[in-house]
Amino acid sequence: MKTIASCVEEILLSQPFLEEAISRNIVNYSALASELVTPISEMLRKPVKSGAIMMALRRYSPPPDLGNSVRLKKVLNSLGDITVRSNLSNYTFKNSTTLYTSHAKVIKKLGDNPNTFYAFTRGIHESTIVISSSEQEHIERYFSGEVQIGVQNDLSAISISLPEDNTKIAGLYYQIFKRLAWEGITLYEVVSTTNEFTVLVEDQYVNKAFSAIKRLHS
Structure with a gap:
């Protein structure tokens, strides 16, 4: 069954630039959550609140080496x-x-x-x-x-x-x-x-x- 957290993950995985911005802590979670209210509501087929989405965004854990590993930078x-x-x-x-x-x-x-x-x-x-x-x-x-x-x-x-x-x-x-x-x-x-x-x-x-x-x- 889909949840707000799984919908957030699906959206972020389809937009790697956005995922990387989150991994670098340069995203306004409140503004992004508001932007995602409509698409996530459509995915779940029921209304959702931006506060719940913002909580899912803060709990999301992007891949630890998403462009920041020492080894990758060395290469x-x-x-x-x-x-x-x-x-x-x-x-x-x-x-x-x-x-x-x-x-x-x-x-x-x-x-x-x-x-x-x-x-x-x-x-x-x-x-x-x-x-x-x-x-x-x-x-x-x-x-x-x-x-x-x-x-x-x-x-x-x-x-x-x-x-x-x-x-x-x-x-x-x-x-x-x-x-x-x-x-x-x-x-x-x-x-x-x-x-x-x-x-x-x-x-x-x-x-x-x-x-x-x-x-x-x-």
Whole structure:
């Protein structure tokens, strides 16, 4: 059975920025409780008082390491090089039995050219290719027999080198996504390996996104 406390928890979990503000004790509980009267009344299907909601808010215990752990801050301060690559294109194709053959042709053509950016991600139903725009003709030639779902040009990639123990740190990616969201930056694509994290943004956002990520060190 739903209670005021469970409704408060559900709302806060769906709004991580608000949850973090509560964990940092920078929220006006009375004002927030008043804001939550209507949604919680609708969730419980009965009227509730702001005083009861405020009590639930004060009793709520957010995760203890929500952005404040010493270990997480140490990792953020030790992020490696930040590399920006521009003039990129993003292709999305429907998965097929021949898609890997087309992919192999592109890999063979590109070879070990360090000046070419190339990333391939296969999902359940579709696959995405991010490539330097100068190589578009090869994609369009080798994938001509595939079902193209979409294509987007004028993109830039921002890659971050992560510490080796990054997979043991809870909340690391959240901190990156949070900073970008606060800056109003829309991510077009995300690509990651074990120790490298790349976000793909439209060219108009690249400078703002780079500055936001660089400030993670502070």
